Amino acid sequence: MRNNQPVNDTEYVLRDEQYLISRTDSRGRIIYANPAFVHASGFSREELVGAPHNIVRHPDMPPAAFEDLWGTIQRGESWTGMVKNRRKDGGFYWVLANVTPIVERGTTVCYASVRVKPTRQQIETAEAVYASLRLGTARGTRLCGGQVKPAGVRGVLARLKRWRLTGVRSRLLAWAVLSASLFIGAAGAAIYGMHDRLSSSALAAAVALTAGGVALIFASGWGFARAIAGLLGAATDFTRQIAAGNLSTPLPGALTGDEIGELKFSLEVMRKSLVSITRDVHGGIENALQSAADIAEGNADLSAHTGRQAASLEQAAASMAQLAVTVRQNAANAQEVDAMANQASDLAKRGGNVVDEAAHAMQGIVQSSSRIAEVVGIIDGIAFQTNILALNAAVEAARAGEAGKGFAVVASEVRSLAQKSATAAREIKALIESSDARVGEGVRHVERAGASMRDIVESVQKVTRIINEIAATSTDQHAGIDTVSRSISETDSAAQGNAARVEQAAKAVANLRTDGARLRHAIEVFRVASAPAPAAALPGNPERLRRPRPLPCPGA
Template identity: 30%
Template sequence: MFGRSKRNSAAKDEADLAKAFFAVIDRTQATIQFRPDGTIITANANFLNALGYTEAEIAGRHHSMFVDPDHVKTPAYKAFWDGLGNGQSFTDQFPRVRKNGSIIWIQATYAPCLDENGHTTRVIKIATDITERHDGIDEIAKGLERLQSGDLSHRVPGSSLPDIAALADAYNSAVGQLSTTIATVKNVSSIVERTAQEVGQASSDLSRRTETQAATLEETAAAIDELTATVRSAASAIKDVEQSADRAMATAESGGRVVSDAVEAMARIDGSSKKISQILTVMKDIAFQTNLLALNAGVEAARAGEAGRGFAVVASEVRALAQRSGEASGEISVLVRESTENVKLGVGLVNNAGSELTRIIDAMSGMREHISQIATGASEQAITLNEINTGVGQLDTVTQQNAAMVEQATAASQGLASEARELAAQVSIFRTANDGYPAAGSVVPFRSSNAA
């Protein structure tokens, strides 16, 4: 008796627990019961309120009234109910059609109830409305789909579900930052492209100017080479002139010494002429005295008569000789006077020549100094021109290197412009909120492969 009472008490407790369990499910979940063929038996208030029906409107009708008509026609839907009829349960997220035609998403489990032989007697579905969660996830999926297509203008609306709201906020923040970054990249890529084009144009212009400058430098170098050769030749010629001036000055100095010697010789000749004049004067006096003596001798011979005849002849001859001596002395005196005058004239001319030679020597000395300065300047100019030529050669080398570098810079700027255009093309697929492009197409709602 007591044993049966305990069993009854345990059974009652188990029944109470089951009743309480089903009461909790009925209060918190949407439930509906079907026959194995999908015919609706009953549904609780949560289910009816969620789909907008009354129990009378659904009792006896088929489960397919809640399913998209297109899906009802698929083999998957038939296989779904075949599986339930064979005792297979399904748990998934399912889209269902409300009475007003809107879609409700549920997290549901279809569980067959089996008899003692394992046959399905009915199917119970326990479901939870996850439409808000699904719609939130769907909005994020749409955003990701648009993000994949480059549309950064889409923003996910807020949600009352904390986790979905946090995910939406994170998505919106990330897309906003990405949109700002892409807008900046677009702007920068445009600026870089324009700058690269300007740099390329400037590099091209600089390249042309550098090539022109290089050609001018080559011509300048050639001209300086010729000028350097000319200056060197002039310096060499000036050296020759300097040497010729040295020789001319030496000759003039030698001529000056010769003139001095000639002046001294003329002075000696003048002295000798004076002595000869004195001797001739003496000779004239002697001739005069001899003539007087011969005259006296002739007078005395005449007085002597025949005895003095021979003496008279001698006296006559002596007188004639004295006369000729006097005449000769006179002629010599004339010649000596003329010679003296000529010597005086020659001395004057030689003195003048000496003075002129002195002035010539002084002038040649000054000229030689100037020639020496010119020669020194020409040599220094030749050295300077050689240094300038070396500098121009180095400048030409640097210019050629600059031309090569400018060509490299031009190629680099063209490459940069190409890369900037490529970057602009890459980021052009992104559409930000300020671009004004139409939004991407909506995403097809997710359906499980075994959705029923």
């Protein structure tokens, strides 16, 4: 016998509405465990399914209890008794267990156990009995079908007590005995009253008839008691199979047109209704699980798309931030260039003004040169006239002879000075003409420079306007990029929120699938036919399940 250790004195008390259900195969290995049993045992479902059922056996349980259990269920009978189980942490819990063989087509395919919370008095009684059985001090008691019963003479007396008027069979037999007693009394009184008028043969016949009537009454009562007890036993076994989750085995026996047939009909309708409900629930669970799987798949795709969108938005946000920095820098540069362009425009304007002033000055020089040329012309005329006068003076001095020699020398000097003055005037005139030509050329250059400076000023002004427009556009772009960045940030926050909601939806779908799996596991406690039931097997089909005809009315 398996001895699970360690153990402690920590008791786990079941709730009133807590029902522990499990199913084992013919070798005692767990093939099904409902959540209540899993929770009470302390093991996980994976640890329980496939393990021998004695994984929860407590060392305080006597071997005689399990010998009685296996002996009872292997005979095809149900076993009901108190069981103390061990939890995984070493604690324990008491249950009132019912173990029923699941029979299909006359063969036991598995065993179903349904456990409920016992009363404290049942626990105390079981502790005392199991302790005496475990220690070998039990005298005059034995276990039979999970119930503690006396052994020996006490057992015989206890079996005789079964005939008290508490059961249906006992009451029917008591009714037969009472009827037979009344019949014997009435027949005896009649025979006694007429014995002096009856012959011996007639008296013997009367006694024989009385004995036959008594036998008939006993036989009828016994047969009726057996029929009723058989029906109740079959109904009890049938309901135990239903309670154990076996919906595949129909109620044995043919339907009749009496109350028994009505009861069988109602029980069979109940079974088939449960089969239909179980199939509908199972189909709904499968559809729900498939829908949950589809939702999970779509949610996974949505999560992937949301993740990619969030990554793209983060990348776009980073790019927009970098672009915003660039545009901000461009705007600053544009403003700086605008200031420099305004400076250049001012300088160009001042340069144009200087060129204009230079042009005016050159015009003044030209005018002065013209005036100097006029003065030089006057000097040249004076030198020419002086030269003429000197020639005339020289001629007059020559006529004067010796008296005019001094005057001739002066006239010669004057003529020489006049010639030098004329030569100088001509040179000055040539220089003035050359200077005038150069000044004219300079004026033309200055005029062209002025025109160029005006063009430069206009170009600088155009560049300034363009730079102003660029600066304004950069400012607008910066504002737009800030707006786009905020929108991207909001979209990124929304995408992250969507990702969180997708994750929540994924958790909800996972919980739905887990709950669906648990519900499917819970509905597996009911065994139905693997193939769908044909139409002839459904409730209400007259060929398969015809409602029994009502009983005829008395006197009909």
